[in-house]
Amino acid sequence: MRLRNIRRSRNIEDRRRMGGRGKAGIGGVGLLVVLAVGYFAGIDVTPLLQGGLPQQQSAPRELSAEEERAAEFTSRVLATTEDVWAQVFPRQVGRDYRPPTLVLFSGVTQSPCGGASGATGPFYCPADRKAYLDTEFFGTLSRQLGAGGDFAAAYVVAHEVAHHVQNELGILGQVHDRRQAVGQAQANALTVRLELQADCLSGVWARAVDGLLEPGDLQEALNAAKMIGDDHLQRRAGRVPQPHTFTHGTSEQRARWFAIGYETGQMANCDTFGANRL
Template sequence: MRLKGVRGSRNVEDRRRMGGKTGAGIGGIGLLIILAIGYFAGVDVTPLLQGQLDDSTQQRGAPRELTAEEKHAGDFAIKVLATTEDVWGEVFPQAFGEAYRPPVLVLFSGVTQSPCGGASGATGPFYCPADKKAYLDTDFFATMARQLGAKGDFAAAYVIAHEVAHHVQNELGIIPKVNAARKRASEVEANALTVRLELQADCLSGVWAREVGGLLEPGDLEEALNAARQIGDDTLQRRAGRVPQPHTFTHGTSEQRQRWFAAGYDSGDPGSCDTFGAKRL
């Protein structure tokens, strides 16, 4: 992704200098399993990392210097965030007739807190509708590349765009409606609603990708599609040593995630992302 000359967003809250390195004592396979549990079950896996989190907490007494890798990842994230602001600042009013109010991106290292609960690098990036902030441990980029097989800068950019897409849904009132419906539904029905919410965010990410087409390099689109494939519920469950259980899916299969991202990219129209009205996911 060509980001040279792209501005950096100011809607960023950087907490990384006060954070420790969660998960340093966990082996690659163990971290992958914990990551998968948190990702497809939608639960806070912080207790599974308690020893590492305790060490991290003890390191918070004084600010620390960021590594060169962390600085690079942070610079990358704030520039990608800026592209989402530019895209949705134009597309949102055209599609929905209202001004777009961008989210804040919280960068953290190891562990942090949000109104939606505690977060660790193992849980992956998430959006909290309570404070309209997206949370990202930039070490997740390395996890994607090394342990999930989702390599490339545009794969990382897709992750940021996906969380911003949740903010778009929140601004449209979709997330509050889904949350209310989930409270009245059975666990299986609630999971199915969550899948539709996540696939819609994938589709909206595809809309963003089309709008930033001038920044793409050869292979970038394939990187995003591969990332969508590698973080499908069925693929993550297999990686965690489980037989895929569709009734537990909360994000959609690899095929579904790829297809809905492609639908948004091909159309460039948020109106094509109505997963809640779709008969086939």
């Protein structure tokens, strides 16, 4: 993705200098499986790490060169989402777009939606209209989950911003209310539709930044969508896929809805809640 001449967003809150990384109590393949499930299956795996989560440190620390590069990359990608949705919202929704703040953290942090760690993965909190990202996640995405490439990482940022778009449209609140009125399996099914819609909206963003894409970028995003499907992650964790437990959708569904957004560029085509087939 060509970002050299793209501005850096000012809507970044960097908490990483106050964060520290400890050693997890689970090693090797076991830790990989736990983290993979936590990142993408909507499960807080903190109890599984048996006290081995990174601990917040009070003393400031210096950021590594890799962390600085991750912050610059993230801020530029965030700027592209601001520019895209500032144009798409008035044109397709009829009102102005209010961008979110993206919080960068290291290890652990707090939000109005609760505590977060690298094990719980990137998330969006509607209470403060902020997205939260541990930049170490980019390495996990590439090295451990098989979704390498800068556009795969950009897709992660765009997906969390897409949840903010849903919040701006009132969709998050509506889904929350409906989830409270149904059983767990139905609540999971609603969450799947919510996540697939965010994938589709990420595709709308990707179409709008097509001029910044390099050969292979689109394939990186589609591969990332496949690598984080519920069925793929459950198989990777040694489990038989159980659709009633899915919270993000299958690999095929995630890639297909991203492609729908990319191919059409229309938010109206991202109505996963009205779709007969996911």
